Amino acid sequence: MALAHAILVSLLDRPHSGYEISKRFDKTVGFFWRARKQQIYQELHKLAEDGLVSAETVEQVDRPNRIVYSITDDGRQTLDDWVREPTPYPSVKEELLVKLFSLGDVEVPVLVDQVRQRLAEHEERLAYFQSLMKTHYPKPATLSGRKLGHYLGLRLGVMNEESGIAWCKEALLLLERPKAGAH
Amino acid sequence: MALAHAILVSLLDRPHSGYEISKRFDKTVGFFWRARKQQIYQELHKLAEDGLVSAETVEQVDRPNRIVYSITDDGRQTLDDWVREPTPYPSVKEELLVKLFSLGDVEVPVLVDQVRQRLAEHEERLAYFQSLMKTHYPKPATLSGRKLGHYLGLRLGVMNEESGIAWCKEALLLLERPKAGAH
DNA sequence: CTGCTCATGTAATCGGTTACATGATTGT
DNA sequence: ACAATCATGTAACCGATTACATGAGCAG
Numbered sequence: 001m002a003l004a005h006a007i008l009v010s011l012l013d014r015p016h017s018g019y020e021i022s023k024r025f026d027k028t029v030g031f032f033w034r035a036r037k038q039q040i041y042q043e044l045h046k047l048a049e050d051g052l053v054s055a056e057t058v059e060q061v062d063r064p065n066r067i068v069y070s071i072t073d074d075g076r077q078t079l080d081d082w083v084r085e086p087t088p089y090p091s092v093k094e095e096l097l098v099k100l101f102s103l104g105d106v107e108v109p110v111l112v113d114q115v116r117q118r119l120a121e122h123e124e125r126l127a128y129f130q131s132l133m134k135t136h137y138p139k140p141a142t143l144s145g146r147k148l149g150h151y152l153g154l155r156l157g158v159m160n161e162e163s164g165i166a167w168c169k170e171a172l173l174l175l176e177r178p179k180a181g182a183h
Numbered sequence: 184m185a186l187a188h189a190i191l192v193s194l195l196d197r198p199h200s201g202y203e204i205s206k207r208f209d210k211t212v213g214f215f216w217r218a219r220k221q222q223i224y225q226e227l228h229k230l231a232e233d234g235l236v237s238a239e240t241v242e243q244v245d246r247p248n249r250i251v252y253s254i255t256d257d258g259r260q261t262l263d264d265w266v267r268e269p270t271p272y273p274s275v276k277e278e279l280l281v282k283l284f285s286l287g288d289v290e291v292p293v294l295v296d297q298v299r300q301r302l303a304e305h306e307e308r309l310a311y312f313q314s315l316m317k318t319h320y321p322k323p324a325t326l327s328g329r330k331l332g333h334y335l336g337l338r339l340g341v342m343n344e345e346s347g348i349a350w351c352k353e354a355l356l357l358l359e360r361p362k363a364g365a366h
Numbered sequence: 367c368t369g370c371t372c373a374t375g376t377a378a379t380c381g382g383t384t385a386c387a388t389g390a391t392t393g394t
Numbered sequence: 395a396c397a398a399t400c401a402t403g404t405a406a407c408c409g410a411t412t413a414c415a416t417g418a419g420c421a422g
Contacts, residue, residue: 064373103332149286163346247401
């Protein structure tokens with residue numbers, strides 16, 4: 001279990017449809033836990049079967065009906081138990097690292113391009129996180145509850161991007177440095 | 184494809200058996216790309232079928248035979264093509280973040296414990312990376328080729344752990360702060 | 367008339383984890 | 395005696411991705 005819990009957490013605030021959860025994921029939690037909409041729909045079915053969420057169809061005119069899910073007491077209990085379990089260290093799949101390990105058999109400029117691309121992505125994400133920071137959390141000193149959790153998530157995002165940027169710059173310096181011993 | 188490439192990169196240096204690759208993964212690449220030994224054995228079979236590696240059985244007395252794999256020209260070409268492809272942003276699955284998003288419904292001390300645990304893990308990994316750094320790369324200024332790639336991998340590890348540690352400390356300060364408005 | 371948003375799903379496949387299976391040698 | 399290391403694998407399952415499928419309304 002894992003995505004199940006992320007969905008349950010989303011429902012703590014208020015009920016949501018699968019579509020809404022999917023959209024929310026893209027903008028907030030999705031930066032730390034990616035999930036496709038198909039997976040969210042399927043997971044919601046499972047959660048409903050297990051009685052951790054309850055479903056209610058909301059009829060709509062001129063557009064498809066929505067199925068709105070709410071967390072149940074069982075769901076709340078499941079979440080609470082899960083939060084107390086030890087948290088596994090996040091699993092990393094960093095292809096760029098694997099590519100760097102091939103240095104020597106692949107020309108340096110190819111890898112320089114890859115690092116530059118990554119740097120641009122980090123900077124874009126950092127800018128996005130910082131804009132969220134400004135609009136939603138101008139003064140973090142007064143936060144509490146759910147809001148504080150969201151703020152800390154954003155802070156982790158900012159700090160990760162910053163350290164990624166620092167690494168890219170260092171890597172570029174070393175990769176683009178004229179070869180030692182070249183005349 | 185992804186693990187396949189990580190294995191091919193491992194074979195650039197010299198031929199290895201599945202067992203050796205598995206051990207190597209645990210100590211080096213595995214910090215950035217985890218894989219179980221079963222998966223490595225199976226992937227090696229696939230790679231051999233596709234002609235990207237060649238297998239040779241080495242008979243041994245008093246212990247099981249080894250199957251030693253070497254990268255083929257086709258394998259090298261496949262790797263080279265892959266390195267040139269755009270690198271996807273690493274997929275993150277950070278459960279701790281999801282747990283923090285439940286703040287307000289779960290008691291703060293539970294999450295404080297989780298963050299403390301994470302901090303300890305970061306510090307352990309950082310110490311390990313730094314010890315590798317000292318023994319293998321005392322002066323990075325003179326590195327080139329494969330060695331430089333490995334060094335940069337280690338640097339990314341160090342920097343990630345450092346930023347993780349900084350985040351944990353900040354999070355603990357905010358979580359343990361006496362509640363605003365409490366008398 | 368093209369593409370976007372809203373809204374839900376099924377099916378096939380791939381990648382990864384867990385469990386199961388074997389067996390000799392070396393070190394404590 | 396017991397655990398660890400060396401050395402290889404199969405089978406079942408679960409989780410995630412990709413492809414396929416539908417269909418109305420609205421903005422440019």
